[in-house]
Amino acid sequence: MSFLEQKDFIEENDTVILYLSPSSMHAINVREMMKNKKGELIEYIFQTSFGALKVKSLIGVRYGNKVELSRGHAYALQPTPELWTNTLPHRTQIIYTPDISMILFQLDVKPGNIVIESGTGSGSLSHHFLRGVKPNGHLFTFDFHEARVEQAKVEFTNHGVSNFVTVTHRDVIKDGFTEELNGKADAIFLDLPAPDKAVSHAFKALKSSGGRFCSFSPCIEQTQKVCEELQKHGFTEIQSMEILQSEEIVKMRSVQIMDLDFVRTKKILTTCDIELNDNKKHSKEVQKIITSSAPQILPGHTGYLTFGTLSPIFAR
Ligand SMILES: C[S@@+](CC[C@H](N)C(=O)[O-])C[C@H]1O[C@@H](n2cnc3c(N)ncnc32)[C@H](O)[C@@H]1O
Missing domain, CATH: 3.40.50.150 (Vaccinia Virus protein VP39)
Known part of the structure; x- marks a missing residue:
């Protein structure tokens, strides 16, 4: 019943999103037992890239809390339509x-x-x-x-x-x-x-x-x-x-900072003018700054x- 309204604690039969990372999440129907390929009832153990989870251990856990896996941890989230998608x-x-x-x-x-x-x-x-x-x-x-x-x-x-x-x-x-x-x-x-x-x-x-x-x-x-x-x-x-949907690439780059006083006094108007002048004079210094640019590949x-x-x- 976990889509209907906000809940505090996980109950049996809830759908829980086990969140390992932004690119690794799983929807799990919370129950103690599951059927194996032979149709026998066995304990429900869910395997993830960070190891196994005994699904019944989710019952009673507060939504949003960290849960231990055999080789790491994940977060047990209440589902939203976005997480379900x-x-x-x-x-x-x-x-x-x-x-x-x-x-x-x-x-x-x-x-x-x-x-x-x-x-x-x-x-x-x-x-x-x-x-x-x-x-x-x-x-x-x-x-x-x-x-x-x-x-x-x-x-x-x-x-x-x-x-x-x-x-x-x-x-x-x-x-x-x-x-x-x-x-x-x-x-x-x-x-x-x-x-x-x-x-x-x-x-x-x-x-x-x-x-x-x-x-x-x-x-x-x-x-x-x-x-x-x-x-x-x-x-x-x-x-x-x-x-x-397109992601911006954000990274630190070394960029020459233009000396705007020099540009103003010399009446440099275009990049072409800059090239004709001494390149070093109109650049104050090289600084590392954070930049963002569009990706090379279209989505x-x-x-x-x-x-x-x-x-x-x-x-x-
Ligand atoms: C691409 S899926 C829809 C996916 C859905 N929008 C989603 O987000 O999960 C297209 C569905 O249309 C159904 N469909 C195709 N032609 C149909 C028709 N003439 N009448 C009813 N359903 C049809 C197919 O069975 C299929 O399940």
Whole structure:
């Protein structure tokens, strides 16, 4: 139940994030025993790069505390949607936090909202929507892959958020969203192979007072088709974007500090002027200073996000 509200102490059946380092964390379902390959019940021992952990030893530990492993230590953290996105079992490609942040912001997701999502996939984005719409909103998520639907239901129940989500097994391109959702959604999100084919269903499901639409697609041709469909259905503020997370390289460098008095008195205006003058005279000294620069390699492509607004005058 550890996703629902802040807790002090770890209890049996909680999902705990075992944090070893920023690039090494694991989601663990806290229980004393587990089944081995032969189906026999054995004590649940979790192996990490810093050694083994007896999972039952987590019960009663305060969230955030250090726990000893056989060759080091880790921290037992309460899960957040961000930590879950980093540790969840992948059943599909998932959406990551940089894209998710923009999706939540642009869809203006807030408590009380009705949000529709398809496909559910591995439930990465769903957990972020759920945190946004709680405690009086609801997420309706659809996937045509039955096993993924069942697994998502199990996870939402284990995480204590099942009252805020309805998971439906359905082909939304063929059959649209369920009838009772017509005119009910504040926001709709699509992560489907042919999202343009679901725009007419999204149009039907959005509130007559208007709403926001988003589609994630790795492919620019699909993105273009979605834009065309959105235009046909009267959506406005149509915008596609790519979120590229880029790290700055921060390091100490030896840099020649320019003597600005010299530059001013000699009326040096351009770098070319500087080169014509005695190089040493306009540099006071070499200093080690902290610098930051962009990385040489661009971050990898995930997908394009396409947004649109359905205004009340164009809604059904
Ligand atoms: C890339 S995954 C979604 C990942 C999800 N956004 C996440 O963050 O975990 C795409 C999902 O769409 C589902 N899907 C594809 N076509 C569909 C359709 N026509 N109707 C419903 N679901 C569909 C697939 O089964 C798959 O689970």
